[in-house]
Each structure stands twice: as C-alpha cells, then as structure tokens.
Amino acid sequence: MKENGKVTNIFLSGVGGQGTILASNILAEVFLKAGYDVKKSEIHGMAQRGGDVTTHFRFGKKVYSPLIKYGDADFLLSFELLEALRYINWVKPDGKVVLNRQKIYPPSVNLGLAKYPENVEETFKKFFKDNVYVVDGQEIARKIGNIQAANVVLIGAFSNFFPKIKESQWVDAIKTLMPQKLHDLNIKAFQEGRKAL
Amino acid sequence: MPIGGNMKKEIKVMQGNSAIARGAWEAGVRLAAAYPGTPSSEILKEIADNYPEIYAEWAPNEKVAVEVASGASIAGARAMASMKHVGMNVASDPVMTLSYTGVKGGLLIVVADDPNVHSSQNEQDSRNWARFGKMPMLEPSDAQECKDFTKIAFEMSEEFDTPVFLRTETRVGHSDSPVVLENRVESKIPTKVDQKEAQKYTMVPINVRVRRKVVEERMKRLEAYADEFKFNKMEINDTRIGVITSGVSYLYTKDVFPEYSYLKLGMVWPLPKKMIDEFYKKVKKVIIVEELDPFLETEIKAMGYKVFHGKDVIPNMYELSPEIIEKALKGKKYKEPEIRVKTDELPRRPPNLCAGCSHRPLFYALKKLGAFVFGDIGCYTLATAPPLQAIHTTVCMGAGIGEAHGAMKVMGNEGLGKVCAVIGDSTFLHSGVTPLMDIAYNKGNSTTIILDNRITGMTGHQEHPGTGFTVRQEPTYAVDYAELGKTLGIQSIRKIDPYNIKESMEVIKEEMEKDCSSLIVCTNSPCIMLRREKRKFEHPTYTIDEEKCRGCKACLEIGCPPITWIEKEGTTKDGHKRKGMVSINKDTCVGCGVCVQICKFDAIVPAVK
Incomplete structure (x- = not known):
C-alpha cells in the first residue's frame, strides 16, 4: 500500500455479466472503511448485452478524478483474457497484472471473421515479468459449486496485494454488499481466491 | 483525517x-x-x-x-x-x-x-x-x-x-x-x-x-x-494560470494540474460575473476546460475577457479525461505512455442481442424479406450491426412509425411489400401512439410492428404502462396493444410469435403488401432476462451433430453469442467436404430453437445442460 498523498489506481476489465461491478463495489467498501477517499467509474448502458466493461477504481488520501489517467494504472485486474490485452497499455511499467484465465469469444470471432488473440499470458509476462499473476477463477468457483462466484474468487486473489487490510475487512464488505443467502458461498469464494496466489 | x-x-x-x-x-x-x-x-x-x-x-x-x-x-x-x-x-x-x-x-x-x-x-x-x-x-x-x-x-x-x-x-x-x-x-x-x-x-x-x-x-x-453561491469556489494557488471549469472536468484537470488556480463553478447558469472578474484580476492567464460546447467560453468571451486556452485545444466532442486535458494543455511536452500492443487491431466486443432474445428471429425474418426497416430506440437497435443488419434508420423514440408512413405516402404502390416500422413496447407507449393515430387518420398503408418484450429492456428492466406493474411492483392495468390499435382505427391487426420464423415471415409479408394500415404485435416474446415472464422452450439447450454439419454458415447469420465457427477441414457422414463447422456453447445457449429452423441439414439437435 502507498503512503499518504499518493493515489492507487486499479483498472478492472471484463465482459458484461461477469460481475466486475460487484467486484469493484467490494473494493470501494473495503478501502472506504479502511479510511481512504475512494472514487470509481464505470460504463453501464449496454454492458449487459455482452459488451466490454471497464471500471476505474482509485483510492488514496484525497482522490479527484474518477478516471485513471491513460498509462497510469498501478494494477490491472482482468476477468477475461482479450479484455485484459485490450488495456495492456493502461498499466504503468512497474504495474501489477492479475489475469483470469477465461476466454469469451466476441461476435467477430464467433463468425470466423477474426482470430482470438493467442498467448495473452505470455505477452503480459514479456512486458511485466514477475508482476503477472494468473488465476483460474471459474475453475475455483466451479469447485465451490457456483461459477457465478468467479468474480469474488478474483477479489480474493487480488486481496493479497494489500497486506495491511485484514481478511475480516474483506469479509465484512462482502456481507454489507450481498444478500444474506449468498454470504456463505461468496465468503468461501473469497477465501479460496485468497489462497490461490 | x-x-x-x-x-x-x-x-x-x-x-x-x-x-x-x-x-x-x-x-x-x-x-x-x-x-x-x-x-x-x-x-x-x-x-x-x-x-x-x-x-x-x-x-x-x-x-x-x-x-x-x-x-x-x-x-x-x-x-x-x-x-x-x-x-x-x-x-x-x-x-x-x-x-x-x-x-x-x-x-x-x-x-x-x-x-x-x-x-x-x-x-x-x-x-x-x-x-x-x-x-x-x-x-x-x-x-x-x-x-x-x-x-x-x-x-x-x-x-x-x-x-x-x-x-x-x-x-x-x-x-x-x-x-x-x-x-x-x-x-x-x-x-x-x-x-x-x-x-x-x-x-x-x-x-x-x-x-x-x-x-x-x-x-x-x-x-x-x-x-x-457557496458552491462556486475559487482556489488560488499558482497565479500564472487560472482554470475556469465545472463538473467532472474540474476533477480531471485538478488531478493533472494540481498547481494551477481554479474557479470551479457549481452553478453553470447564470454565471457569477463579479466572481469571474475577481478571478481574472488574481491570475495572469485563464484557461477554460469544459466538455462538449464552448458554453462558458462563449459567455466569458462575450463579457470581454481574453481566454488563453479553451476550445482551441480542448476537444468539443466526445468526453474528456485526465490524459486528453494533459495532452491538450502540454502540447508537445506531453509524454505518451509506452505502446506495448496495438490494441486497436484486437477484435472489438460490441454489445449484442442476448442468447435467446426474441428480437433475433424477428430481424432475421425481416432481413430475409428484404424489408427497409424504419427503426427505433431500444435493444433491437443492435440489429443494425452485422450479421443481422436489419435496421435502416434510428432517430428518436417513436420516429420510425411516422417515417414509414411518410415514406409510403411518397412511394405509393412501389412501397407495398418493402417497408415497415419496428418499435419496442416501452418506446411505443413513450411516443408511438400518436404517429400510429396519424396513419389511421390520414389513411396511410404502412405496417408497424410492436416488439413487445414486456419491459423496458435496454436501460435495465423498468416497468411501463404495458407491463402490468408499477415501479414499486404493485400490479396495475396493462395496455392491450391490439385493442389500442383497433381504437385508433388501424385496419389490419395481427399477432405473431417471433420465435416461429416461417409464420412471422408470412404474416409480415402479407401485411406489408396490403394497401391498408397494419399493426403486428409480437406476443409470447418477453425479454429473455425477465424472470417473471420467462418463456418456456421445448429443449434446454442444443448441440451440433458433427456428422451432419456441412459448415454452410447459415446459422451464423443470426449472430447468436453461443454459436461459434471452428475452421477445420473435414467431411460429413454422408461424404460432403467442409471447410469447418460450428459449435454451440451449451452453458450459454438457452434453447430458443431459432438456429434449428435455419439449419437445412438437421445438424442442430437437442441436448442436456
């Protein structure tokens, strides 16, 4: 975590329906309760219809812009490989990248008009070396019994980058933001994700 | 703290x-x-x-x-x-x-x-x-x-x-x-x-x-x-440059240039003339940062002040962002971040109609009929994109109905069988009733299709006067579109099930060819994401019979998200050579059966999830 005065920029990307917005809501709740100013911006609109979704999340002592400056992301947390690659240039040279090993084909790939990019993980490793972390969020979520919880698995993995925030703070945020019937599943998803990195 | x-x-x-x-x-x-x-x-x-x-x-x-x-x-x-x-x-x-x-x-x-x-x-x-x-x-x-x-x-x-x-x-x-x-x-x-x-x-x-x-x-x-006004605020820092700005533009600029002085307007109309005068006295040069029109800039220039930078460098279209402002104000001194991958060349991911959406078969039918479709505002506007490409105008809510009427008036008999208007249920109630009334009153002969999916879809499922529920989910009256059309004086009113492509094509063709006003209402076609009215399909999902698929790509014409082309040469069981074949993602297919009706080789078969 950064010292006071600096702002930490987290760029989240994925595909509509993957739960990126809930994931970023958890981040906002955790860092607000930890005493930071937070700002978050996302595009809703037609995202539900399978379009790409991005969320800019920032925390620090005082945050102005809700948008991260291009090229200034400290972290890229991506829920889908093509959507990770699309934002590779947003990450600082020493930034950290967390990839979910999932591919969702866009329409042009489905139609056979374009190829899904190959070797996305390797491309990231070429530029970010040891700062690339890969999680199989869906597989972990499937083992817990619900692939819908892959977003929270990723948040669990991502939580490791903030050692000053206790596990209980993350769990509290999940409890605050989700209906009670989903608590057990998502807390389990968080814990499994946390163990995955 | x-x-x-x-x-x-x-x-x-x-x-x-x-x-x-x-x-x-x-x-x-x-x-x-x-x-x-x-x-x-x-x-x-x-x-x-x-x-x-x-x-x-x-x-x-x-x-x-x-x-x-x-x-x-x-x-x-x-x-x-x-x-x-x-x-x-x-x-x-x-x-x-x-x-x-x-x-x-x-x-x-x-x-x-x-x-x-x-x-x-x-x-x-x-x-x-x-x-x-x-x-x-x-x-x-x-x-x-x-x-x-x-x-x-x-x-x-x-x-x-x-x-x-x-x-x-x-x-x-x-x-x-x-x-x-x-x-x-x-x-x-x-x-x-x-x-x-x-x-x-x-x-x-x-x-x-x-x-x-x-x-x-x-x-x-x-x-x-x-x-x-307490939310019009002056922040005097470095007095060499002062920025007049408002809204989110203030946050972007403040983030990139924290050292500048600011006049942040909480009220953008009317403008605080004395405060602006005072700001001009305190700073040497004034930059105006605002999204879209030069609204503040025009007014401030009209007051007689010089603007050091405004729309000469800040774009007057699309949204601003911290880097756009930094680039505009720093000019050549702005340092571009490293380009690692040419991301413009990656396959785009535009929004698409959902798997199982009732609009997909309807627009496939319209495409096959070769109709010129006056469109409207809603999820179905997505049917303008390939491969469907079956919406040919979109202006505002309700516009398509009047436009189809106007087009038919000038095309005369030449237009029969070629033109129709489509509109969603929420949009129809928003501003489609009056143009439909116009068609009846002025003896038009155009065809209007209401795509009733029982909800306002695109904005995320809001109730409207046709759904039977209020915003607080209390049951209430629901408009009957066919009855309303009748009352307005529409001469021919039909109902179709859009999931039945052959029947839909027949009805739409007949109505477009008739020399009278027509209204077609899609029924039993709720938004696929609307749990309350979920339509039941015969099978939960479908798969490809690999022995039969000839790789003709006909099913790709509907642009359904679970259907993917796989390039791999091979032959069918009965000896037809193929360059590849399709595959259906069983997790995302909802079993609507639209692709089954399109496949000429019976290669799409029921499956279990």
Whole structure:
C-alpha cells in the first residue's frame, strides 16, 4: 500500500455479466472503511448485452478524478483474457497484472471473421515479468459449486496485494454488499481466491 | 483525517445517481417521476426502492414526468423529474413554459448528458437549455455534490420561484464516491391548491407578458446570487494560470494540474460575473476546460475577457479525461505512455442481442424479406450491426412509425411489400401512439410492428404502462396493444410469435403488401432476462451433430453469442467436404430453437445442460 498523498489506481476489465461491478463495489467498501477517499467509474448502458466493461477504481488520501489517467494504472485486474490485452497499455511499467484465465469469444470471432488473440499470458509476462499473476477463477468457483462466484474468487486473489487490510475487512464488505443467502458461498469464494496466489 | 475514518457521521460510497435520490429524500421531496434513460435511470429506481416517503412513478415519457412533477409543485410539494439529455427534448414543451409560471413547492429537473455517446443517439450539451429557458442550472462533479446540489436546488427553486436544472453526465451519475448521510427535513409549505393563483399558472398572453418580465428580473437576482453561491469556489494557488471549469472536468484537470488556480463553478447558469472578474484580476492567464460546447467560453468571451486556452485545444466532442486535458494543455511536452500492443487491431466486443432474445428471429425474418426497416430506440437497435443488419434508420423514440408512413405516402404502390416500422413496447407507449393515430387518420398503408418484450429492456428492466406493474411492483392495468390499435382505427391487426420464423415471415409479408394500415404485435416474446415472464422452450439447450454439419454458415447469420465457427477441414457422414463447422456453447445457449429452423441439414439437435 502507498503512503499518504499518493493515489492507487486499479483498472478492472471484463465482459458484461461477469460481475466486475460487484467486484469493484467490494473494493470501494473495503478501502472506504479502511479510511481512504475512494472514487470509481464505470460504463453501464449496454454492458449487459455482452459488451466490454471497464471500471476505474482509485483510492488514496484525497482522490479527484474518477478516471485513471491513460498509462497510469498501478494494477490491472482482468476477468477475461482479450479484455485484459485490450488495456495492456493502461498499466504503468512497474504495474501489477492479475489475469483470469477465461476466454469469451466476441461476435467477430464467433463468425470466423477474426482470430482470438493467442498467448495473452505470455505477452503480459514479456512486458511485466514477475508482476503477472494468473488465476483460474471459474475453475475455483466451479469447485465451490457456483461459477457465478468467479468474480469474488478474483477479489480474493487480488486481496493479497494489500497486506495491511485484514481478511475480516474483506469479509465484512462482502456481507454489507450481498444478500444474506449468498454470504456463505461468496465468503468461501473469497477465501479460496485468497489462497490461490 | 482521511474522509472514511470519521466515524461520527455515517458515510457511504454511493453512485452519483443514488446520491441524487438521497438528496431528494433529505430535501423532503414528496413526488418523483421519470422515464428511464442512460445515465439517469437509477435515480427513480433508488427512490422507489429506498425512500417510501416519496411517491415515485415511471411516467410514459419525460414530458408527462415533468407535468406530473409540476402538478405536485403547484399543490405545494417538492417534486422532481429525471431524464437523459434526449428526454429533455421531449420534456422541453412544459419546461420552457414552467420557467414563466414558476413553482410553489421546489421543482427540480435532472438532466443527464452522455458525452462520448456511450448509449445514446446524439451528444447534445444540456447546459444550453438553461440559457435558452432562462432557468438556473447546477452541475455537480461527484456523489457528495450530487446530494448537496440536489438539496440546495430545492431551496433555490422556492426562493427564486423557478424550476432548477441539475445537470449530470455519465462520469458523474455513474461514478461512485463517499457521501455523508443526513436526515430528512419535511417542507413547511402546506399542500393545497388555490384558485387565486390562476394568473401565475395560466399562460394566456395577458398573463405571459406579466410573467415574461418576472423571468428577466429573476435572472438578474439569480446572477447576484451566483456571486455569493457557496458552491462556486475559487482556489488560488499558482497565479500564472487560472482554470475556469465545472463538473467532472474540474476533477480531471485538478488531478493533472494540481498547481494551477481554479474557479470551479457549481452553478453553470447564470454565471457569477463579479466572481469571474475577481478571478481574472488574481491570475495572469485563464484557461477554460469544459466538455462538449464552448458554453462558458462563449459567455466569458462575450463579457470581454481574453481566454488563453479553451476550445482551441480542448476537444468539443466526445468526453474528456485526465490524459486528453494533459495532452491538450502540454502540447508537445506531453509524454505518451509506452505502446506495448496495438490494441486497436484486437477484435472489438460490441454489445449484442442476448442468447435467446426474441428480437433475433424477428430481424432475421425481416432481413430475409428484404424489408427497409424504419427503426427505433431500444435493444433491437443492435440489429443494425452485422450479421443481422436489419435496421435502416434510428432517430428518436417513436420516429420510425411516422417515417414509414411518410415514406409510403411518397412511394405509393412501389412501397407495398418493402417497408415497415419496428418499435419496442416501452418506446411505443413513450411516443408511438400518436404517429400510429396519424396513419389511421390520414389513411396511410404502412405496417408497424410492436416488439413487445414486456419491459423496458435496454436501460435495465423498468416497468411501463404495458407491463402490468408499477415501479414499486404493485400490479396495475396493462395496455392491450391490439385493442389500442383497433381504437385508433388501424385496419389490419395481427399477432405473431417471433420465435416461429416461417409464420412471422408470412404474416409480415402479407401485411406489408396490403394497401391498408397494419399493426403486428409480437406476443409470447418477453425479454429473455425477465424472470417473471420467462418463456418456456421445448429443449434446454442444443448441440451440433458433427456428422451432419456441412459448415454452410447459415446459422451464423443470426449472430447468436453461443454459436461459434471452428475452421477445420473435414467431411460429413454422408461424404460432403467442409471447410469447418460450428459449435454451440451449451452453458450459454438457452434453447430458443431459432438456429434449428435455419439449419437445412438437421445438424442442430437437442441436448442436456
């Protein structure tokens, strides 16, 4: 975590329906309760219809812009490989990248008009070396019994980058933001994700 | 102390739109009406879900929403209407005259712009309405300001006897930041109507001339108020450069150039003339940073001031961002970040109709018929994209029906069988009824298809007068489209099940060829995401019979998300060579069976999940 005065920029990307917005809501709740100013911006609109979704999340002592400056992301947390690659240039040279090993084909790939990019993980490793972390969020979520919880698995993995925030703070945020019937599943998803990195 | 650490006050991270709803509740608002539209829809939903003290309704359109709110205001209650920028065009008729009548209970009009057209049909700058209509406009930059400005708007509205605009935009309404929560305070104005006030509210010429003068005097008083307005703020740092800005542009600029001096306007109309003069005296050069039109710049230049930089470097279209502002103001000194991958060359991921959507088979049918389709605003507008490409116009809500009528009037018999209009259920009720009435009245012969999916789809499932439910999920009356068409005088009315492609094609062809007005209503075709009315399909999912698929790509023409082309040479069981074949993702296929009707080789077969 950064010292006071600096702002930490987290760029989240994925595909509509993957739960990126809930994931970023958890981040906002955790860092607000930890005493930071937070700002978050996302595009809703037609995202539900399978379009790409991005969320800019920032925390620090005082945050102005809700948008991260291009090229200034400290972290890229991506829920889908093509959507990770699309934002590779947003990450600082020493930034950290967390990839979910999932591919969702866009329409042009489905139609056979374009190829899904190959070797996305390797491309990231070429530029970010040891700062690339890969999680199989869906597989972990499937083992817990619900692939819908892959977003929270990723948040669990991502939580490791903030050692000053206790596990209980993350769990509290999940409890605050989700209906009670989903608590057990998502807390389990968080814990499994946390163990995955 | 960091903002979240102060535990004495309750602080919550809220979306800008939620904060507006909260502000309305704290301000003692009694009534809120709206028609959904991105990025404004959450405001009314938040009110309906969380604040039972406020009567809330989805109105059929924005004009009605404003009129409902105006009535509440005349009866003494604080009231509001919220809409997206193009909704304000629809609402402008009452709004422009409410400027003259003024209000009794505070009246707020929230208008949400969409710079960069993330989800709209144009990119207009709503600040122009304030100058045009001679009403004050506030522009918040984050969620806390959304709440604070909403509250002060009601005070201003009552003090100056005027409707007040609150202008947001995508990056304000859909951004989240901390908000300090406060309690609700009820308005002290009694709820009643008074016949003695008729002259104020009846805009016949003799009364208009009286109110016309009141409006001008009010603007003068508001100008003076703007100079004292607590949310117009000056921050003097380095005096070599001063930035005049507002809304989210302030946050972007402040982030990139924290060392500059700022005049941040919370009220963008009328402008604080004395304050601007004072700012010009304090700083050497002034830069104006604003999204879209040179609204502030034009006004400030007209006051006689020099502008060092404004729209000469800041773009006048699309949205701004920290790097766009940095690049514009630093020029050649701006350092581009490293380009690691040419991301422009990656396959794009545009939004698509959902798997199982009832619009897909209908637009496939229209494509096969070769119809010119006058379209409308909704999820189905996505059918303009490849591979369907079956929408040929989109202007505004309701436009397609009148346009098809006009086209048929000039094409005569040449148009028969070639032209139709499509419109969604919510959109039809918004502004499709009057053009349909026009077709009947003026003896038109065009065909109108209502794509009834039982909900307002694209904006995220809002109820409307055809769904049978209110915003608070109470059961209510539902419009019967076929009966309505009959009452309006439409001569031929048919119903189709869009999932049956062959039958739909036959009916649409017949109706387009008939020399009379026609209305076709899609039935049993609810939005696939709408759990309440979920349509049952025969099989849960489908798969490809690899022995039969010839790789003809016919099923790819519907652009269904679970269907993917796999390039791999091979042969079918009966010896046909193929270059590849398709595959169906069983997890995302919902079993609608549309592709099955298209496949000529019986290669798509039922499967289990």
